[in-house]
Amino acid sequence: MVPRSMKWFSAATLAALPAALPVVLSAALLTACGQGDPKAAASGAPAMPPAQVGVITVQPQDVPLITELPGRLEALRVAQVRARVAGILQKRQFTEGSDVKAGQPLFQIDAATYQASLDSALAAQARAEANLAQASALVQRYEPLQAAKAISPQEYLNAQVSQRAAQADVASAKAAVQNARINLGHASVTAPISGRIGRALVTEGALVGQGDATQLAVIQQVNPLYVNFTQSANEVLKLRQALQSGAIKQAGAGAAAVRVVLDDGREYPLSGKLLFSDLSVDPTSGQVSLRAELPNPQGLLLPGMYVRVRLEQAQVGDGILLPQQAVTRSATADTVMVVGQDGLVTPRPVKLGGAKGNQWVVLGGLKAGEQVMVDGFQKMMNPKAPVKAVPWQPQPEGSGLGAPSAASVATAASAASAASR
Numbered sequence: 001m002v003p004r005s006m007k008w009f010s011a012a013t014l015a016a017l018p019a020a021l022p023v024v025l026s027a028a029l030l031t032a033c034g035q036g037d038p039k040a041a042a043s044g045a046p047a048m049p050p051a052q053v054g055v056i057t058v059q060p061q062d063v064p065l066i067t068e069l070p071g072r073l074e075a076l077r078v079a080q081v082r083a084r085v086a087g088i089l090q091k092r093q094f095t096e097g098s099d100v101k102a103g104q105p106l107f108q109i110d111a112a113t114y115q116a117s118l119d120s121a122l123a124a125q126a127r128a129e130a131n132l133a134q135a136s137a138l139v140q141r142y143e144p145l146q147a148a149k150a151i152s153p154q155e156y157l158n159a160q161v162s163q164r165a166a167q168a169d170v171a172s173a174k175a176a177v178q179n180a181r182i183n184l185g186h187a188s189v190t191a192p193i194s195g196r197i198g199r200a201l202v203t204e205g206a207l208v209g210q211g212d213a214t215q216l217a218v219i220q221q222v223n224p225l226y227v228n229f230t231q232s233a234n235e236v237l238k239l240r241q242a243l244q245s246g247a248i249k250q251a252g253a254g255a256a257a258v259r260v261v262l263d264d265g266r267e268y269p270l271s272g273k274l275l276f277s278d279l280s281v282d283p284t285s286g287q288v289s290l291r292a293e294l295p296n297p298q299g300l301l302l303p304g305m306y307v308r309v310r311l312e313q314a315q316v317g318d319g320i321l322l323p324q325q326a327v328t329r330s331a332t333a334d335t336v337m338v339v340g341q342d343g344l345v346t347p348r349p350v351k352l353g354g355a356k357g358n359q360w361v362v363l364g365g366l367k368a369g370e371q372v373m374v375d376g377f378q379k380m381m382n383p384k385a386p387v388k389a390v391p392w393q394p395q396p397e398g399s400g401l402g403a404p405s406a407a408s409v410a411t412a413a414s415a416a417s418a419a420s421r
Contacts, residue, residue, distance in 0.1 A: 051376060051379035053373050054389075054393065055339050055390070056391075056392050057369060058372060065315065067235070068308050072228055072304065075195075079191075080215050081106060081192070081216045082213040082216060083186075083189060083208035083213060083214040085209050088205065088207055089205065090108045091107065092107055093107065096199045100191045100197050102191055109186075111187035125176070127173075129173070131166040134166070135162040138159045139160055143156075193219055194221065196220055196222055197217055197219045223299065227272060227291065229289075257273055258310060261307060262307060270296075274291075275291045277289075292311075316363060320366055321359045322336065323394070326360075326372050327360050334349065334350050337372065342386060343387050343388065350362050374392040
């Protein structure tokens with residue numbers, strides 16, 4: 001029975017169909033076998049294009065040796081505000097956590113008793129000055145009488161002694177007045193330095209200064225700040241030996257500048273300057289103490305914060321900077337992948353000298369003009385196959401780590417097209 005869809009074929013065509021069917025099937029099988037045969041693919045099918053990898057060309061240059069050390073911030077000056085006279089605290093005259101100026105009133109202590117003491121001292125000074133005036137007048141009146149021998153020498157001597165005693169009383173009264181004024185001035189507690197003041201340690205109505213100088217608040221000068229950090233004595237010794245041997249050279253005049261890295265990995269935009277390096281080694285830790293000064297105009301940094309200090313101590317001539325992703329680090333050696341002129345990739349051991357930002361400082365193992373592979377490692381299906389080297393372009397900040405680059409997308413598209421054929 002002939003299917004309904006084939007009724008339009010002629011009788012001759014239907015008669016020849018069973019004989020031609022084996023020929024068609026055989027041709028289809030041969031075609032399928034030819035596509036799966038490696039020799040046939042090698043002779044007729046197009047080959048896969050070489051993997052496209054990003055490389056960077058080695059360019060020796062003067063590279064600073066950056067040492068990164070742990071450090072801690074410290075206020076430039078710290079002043080404790082204390083009550084220097086006894087009394088009841090009447091008023092706080094500042095905002096906690098604000099910036100204050102030297103001499104600015106901070107607290108007011110009850111000054112009634114000190115004002116009374118000053119008034120009493122002034123009265124005593126006036127009485128002493130009156131006695132001095134009387135004694136001086138008596139001496140002046142006795143002088144001509146003494147010359148005329150109208151009075152005895154003893155009387156004239158007594159008048160002179162009374163005058164000198166009155167002068168001493170006046171001096172003592174003036175000192176008492178000065179002391180009373182000082183105590184009255186201490187009733188108004190002022191800022192000893194300019195800086196940022198913390199919270200008040202006492203409240204209004206508290207009795208302060210009774211028996212000791214009560215601490216009222218603390219002022220810290222936070223612009224600039226000190227950065228205290230330490231370095232291993234062995235590292236300092238190796239650095240000095242390398243400088244003496246000529247392997248590295250002393251950094252320039254601006255090398256004393258230091259950079260600070262915060263806890264979140266961001267680098268503080270302002271640089272500081274190295275103040276001194278201690279001459280002795282701490283016997284308990286084997287560390288050498290260093291101190292730097294760091295500007296803090298906006299008050300972003302706070303005393304006591306832990307930071308990382310990047311210090312440029314020397315420079316390497318003909319050094320090489322490589323992105324950290326280009327270097328494979330292990331316990332035995334640090335290696336990079338070098339792309340030769342023939343496109344073949346070979347591992348190469350290198351000697352690292354530290355880090356500068358997100359780059360490694362390479363001290364040896366590479367030559368000028370060589371191409372070091374930076375990305376595209378995942379595209380190398382066969383390590384012995386040649387690759388196509390293209391200049392590496394760093395990804396802009398904010399781009400996802402998993403986002404493919406344009407080169408990788410083009411290579412994937414070419415590979416997919418070749419496979420489909």
